[in-house]
Amino acid sequence: xxxxxxxxxRREHARRRREPHARHIFSxxxxxxxxxxxxxxxxxRGHMDQAAALSAAYAEAAKRGREPWCVDIHTMPVPRAxxxxxxxxxxxxxxxxxxxxxxxxxxxxxxxxxxxAGREGAMLARAYGRMQARSxxxxxxxxxxxxxxxxxxxx
Numbered sequence: 292x293x294x295x296x297x298x299x300x301r302r303e304h305a306r307r308r309r310e311p312h313a314r315h316i317f318s319x320x321x322x323x324x325x326x327x328x329x330x331x332x333x334x335x336r337g338h339m340d341q342a343a344a345l346s347a348a349y350a351e352a353a354k355r356g357r358e359p360w361c362v363d364i365h366t367m368p369v370p371r372a373x374x375x376x377x378x379x380x381x382x383x384x385x386x387x388x389x390x391x392x393x394x395x396x397x398x399x400x401x402x403x404x405x406x407x408a409g410r411e412g413a414m415l416a417r418a419y420g421r422m423q424a425r426s427x428x429x430x431x432x433x434x435x436x437x438x439x440x441x442x443x444x445x446x
Contacts, residue, residue, distance in 0.1 A: 316394050317348040318363035321356040331355050332396035367426045379415050383408045406436035
């Protein structure tokens with residue numbers, strides 16, 4: 292008997308075309324109240340295009356104020372998970388994650404004092420700058436101070 296390999300043909304499944312996983316950042320403006328203009332930034336993530344994400348963004352904006360008006364839409368791929376940067380953000384900023392810092396509303400730019408945050412602050416500022424440059428955003432972190440050097444341990 293001659294050994295022979297048996298090859299089975301794979302079934303071709305009709306693949307459904309899905310939009311890539313993306314984050315859509317919507318900026319909304321609300322009517323002025325008491326002379327103050329209000330802005331809101333809403334993040335919508337998922338496998339959808341901008342048109343599909345727009346209805347979800349308007350629904351969220353309606354919860355935040357009356358008569359929302361979309362003034363800007365920015366779409367980019369979702370960045371990979373950054374647990375180390377998320378921990379630094381929780382420790383040194385008022386944000387719970389790095390993604391929250393990146394999508395802060397109303398043109399927010401973080402101010403990082405290196406004399407308080409040290410090397411972690413410098414790392415956060417560099418990561419923030421890289422991600423904003425990659426997404427085409429002109430905002431960068433405002434960095435002040437010099438990191439405090441630790442004294443060398445004597446034996």
